[in-house]
Amino acid sequence: MWPHSLVIGAHGSAVTIGTDDPGLVGFLEPWRIDEPTSIVDFGLETAPAQPTERSAPRILPSLKHGSEPIARVEDPTFLRDALLRMIVAATSPVPDGLLRVNGTVLESGGVGHLVPEPNLRTVSHRALGRRGITAHVGQTVLVDVGTLEVVLDVPLGTDAPGPRLALASWWMNHRDPTIPTTPAEDVARLLGNVVVDAEPVADQASLCSLAARLVTSMRPRYVAFGRQSLENELTALFGR
Amino acid sequence: MNGADDVNGADDTADPFAGRPETVHIEGVGEVPVVYTENEEAPLPPVGPADIFVISPEATWVVLGDEVVVHHAASSTSHVLDRVAALLWQCLDAESTLHDVLSDLADAFGVPLDGIVSDLATVVATWKRDGLVVHAGSSPSLPPAGSRSGAPAVRHLVDPPNN
Numbered sequence: 001m002w003p004h005s006l007v008i009g010a011h012g013s014a015v016t017i018g019t020d021d022p023g024l025v026g027f028l029e030p031w032r033i034d035e036p037t038s039i040v041d042f043g044l045e046t047a048p049a050q051p052t053e054r055s056a057p058r059i060l061p062s063l064k065h066g067s068e069p070i071a072r073v074e075d076p077t078f079l080r081d082a083l084l085r086m087i088v089a090a091t092s093p094v095p096d097g098l099l100r101v102n103g104t105v106l107e108s109g110g111v112g113h114l115v116p117e118p119n120l121r122t123v124s125h126r127a128l129g130r131r132g133i134t135a136h137v138g139q140t141v142l143v144d145v146g147t148l149e150v151v152l153d154v155p156l157g158t159d160a161p162g163p164r165l166a167l168a169s170w171w172m173n174h175r176d177p178t179i180p181t182t183p184a185e186d187v188a189r190l191l192g193n194v195v196v197d198a199e200p201v202a203d204q205a206s207l208c209s210l211a212a213r214l215v216t217s218m219r220p221r222y223v224a225f226g227r228q229s230l231e232n233e234l235t236a237l238f239g240r
Numbered sequence: 241m242n243g244a245d246d247v248n249g250a251d252d253t254a255d256p257f258a259g260r261p262e263t264v265h266i267e268g269v270g271e272v273p274v275v276y277t278e279n280e281e282a283p284l285p286p287v288g289p290a291d292i293f294v295i296s297p298e299a300t301w302v303v304l305g306d307e308v309v310v311h312h313a314a315s316s317t318s319h320v321l322d323r324v325a326a327l328l329w330q331c332l333d334a335e336s337t338l339h340d341v342l343s344d345l346a347d348a349f350g351v352p353l354d355g356i357v358s359d360l361a362t363v364v365a366t367w368k369r370d371g372l373v374v375h376a377g378s379s380p381s382l383p384p385a386g387s388r389s390g391a392p393a394v395r396h397l398v399d400p401p402n403n
Contacts, residue, residue: 183305184305187309188318188319191309196313208309208311212304212309
């Protein structure tokens with residue numbers, strides 16, 4: 001149960017937010033709509049209850065999708081910023097010519113790597129930082145297929161265009177990454193990872209052609225499920 | 241079930257869950273209603289040599305090399321068609337009968353028509369069931385769907401039996 005829960009309206013969608021942060025509630029006040037709260041879509045826990053045993057590990061603040069933590073970071077401001085970006089990602093329409101793809105962007109050396117978000121849930125952001133990697137916490141990201149860039153979402157309340165990073169690689173999960181895939185199989189898998197607007201997409205054909213264009217421009221990097229596989233891939237790309 | 245033209249008469253109206261209990265007793269909770277859902281694939285609709293098919297407006301597709309990816313917007317599913325299926329897909333032009341299409345493919349691959357009819361007609365029936373293609377008409381000069389005379393004779397591989 002969240003100490004505070006409220007429903008906000010953004011880009012025509014209602015989003016239920018749960019939090020223990022009264023400051024966040026105040027910030028979201030301009031977007032609050034008069035709707036009954038339902039299951040919490042996103043939650044921000046800035047001061048989790050700590051275990052009484054002194055030897056027990058400390059519980060970090062978390063950002064949740066539903067009840068599932070998607071990031072645990074010491075800095076609540078970082079999580080709050082991520083939450084505001086995720087609200088925009090979840091509600092704003094996809095601009096023409098862009099694909100919204102499931103994944104989180106890892107930034108390193110000024111370029112972005114699009115990685116399946118669930119793979120990162122158990123990865124320490126501090127450990128990523130030691131490798132020079134910044135995780136732009138989120139569940140989806142816009143990909144500009146024409147320029148091969150990822151377009152990062154801006155926080156709710158910001159009008160500036162999202163910053164862009166050159167897309168250096170994009171990963172998809174596969175139970176056995178050693179099995180070779182064809183471009184058509186890659187496109188089909190990608191289409192399963194593309195977020196489609198709630199409104200009927202006027203030009204579904206463009207969805208297919210954009211997916212094909214991305215695959216033919218840059219083949220995906222397949223990674224097996226599990227933390228160790230991700231660790232191996234990170235080591236291969238960024239070193240230890 | 242896919243619609244009135246996809247099924248065989250009375251089978252369409254039969255309740256597949258008839259005779260099953262409507263409630264179940266859970267200790268500590270009591271009687272709770274049971275909701276049955278169809279978790280098996282729907283039977284394949286009949287297709288015949290005279291049938292003419294066209295790609296559904298709900299399906300978009302893209303060619304990549306020898307293969308084709310078909311995306312079905314309504315179900316958000318994607319299908320990868322191999323070389324033969326990709327050719328078959330691109331032959332469904334709303335004008336040619338299935339017999340004509342399969343004959344052309346048999347010629348193209350240098351195989352007897354009888355050798356490919358069963359498999360490819362099943363492929364088309366699967367596409368029809370999944371909403372990727374729609375029936376665009378029938379040629380009066382060829383036997384209708386389900387006919388046992390003439391070629392190609394379409395074999396139905398799934399229940400219910402094709403009587």
